[in-house]
Amino acid sequence: MRYIDHGDGGEAGVLTLAEMPAPQPATGQVLVRVAHAGVNRPDVQQRKGVYPPPADASPVLGLEVAGHIEALGEGVDGWRVGDPVCALTPGGGYAEYCVTPAAHCLPVPRGLSLAEAAALPETCFTVWSNVFDRGRLQAGETLLVHGGSSGIGTTAIQMARALGAASIVTVGGADKARACLALGARAAIDYREQDFVEEVKRLTDGRGVDVILDMVGGDYTPRNLRCLAVGGRLVQIAFLRGRSAELDLGLLMTRRLHVTGSTLRPQSHEAKAAIARSLRERVWPEIEAGAIRPIVHARFPLERAAEAHRLMESSGHIGKIVLDVRGGDA
DSSP states (O other), X not given: OEEEEOTTOOSGGGOEEEEOOOOOOOTXXXXXXXXXXXXXXXXXXXXXXXXXXXXXSOSSOOSEEEEEEXXXXXXXXXXXXXXXXXXXXXXXXXBSEEEEEGGGEEEOOTTOXXXXXXXXXXXXXXXXXXXXXXXXXXXXXXXEEESTXXXXXXXXXXXXXXXXXXXXXXXXXXXXXXXXXXXXXXXEEETTXXXXXXXXXXXXXXXXXXXXXXXXXXXXXXXXXXXXXXXXXXXXXXOTTOSOOOOOHHHHHHTTOEEEEOOSTTSOHHHHHHHHHHIIIIIHHHHHTTSSOOOEEEEEEGGGHHHHHHHHHHTOOSBEEEEESSSTTO
């Protein structure tokens, strides 16, 4: 099969098309004939050598795919060869074939192409597990999302709205602000021009927000705490501006705040399977009803994966970037 090799890692130019034997599904796994693969920031980090895959995962990049089931491992129930699926993978998505646990697969929602479906798993798993499981966002509450125009951000805006919550986002530029508002964000704060702490206070009449989904970390952390309402929850999923921060424990205590966070890839098979079940029950009906849709900014042929990574690193995209592994909507 063809796949993208990142060699010893480095800048985007190290990504090259190569060939290797196709994997075979083990017990509880399926083999997916990949049509499209989503591109995510952890792929960039892995390529750079700062986000190594788990020991039992494929070393090939790629954490989400869409395609058709090619083969079933022993003990797999509920899927048949030929079924169209999208799936969270432990790695291996930038290839013509990929193995993943059957319990981490989801049906392609009615009305979506395979290319659109490939943009769902990583962001939907991440947003559901962090905003709704860990952050406990409820209908009637308000969510603040940093990086509102990212794949995670555009998913969080729509998921919050569909489930009865409001969202405020931070973005870098007017075009991204307009895109987020069009998706249903209550307000978009341009962090280049505005102080997001003061804007959040103004927009909430001084109350603050109930949940914050943050990918920035560093000096954003103490500012985030000042944005939270009493009993608010800060959920950390990345730290683009640094993994260390200073916390005002007095503020934490007097306002009864919660600080939590997670990474998706190292979680157990069972934990990811539980997220998949929640998505199928709570989110997939909203996608099929049109309340949530993947925002695909750009698609690249598999052999142009380096260009896809450069776009990801530029932050010039709105929504998701997808690789066409087999061309078109195969």
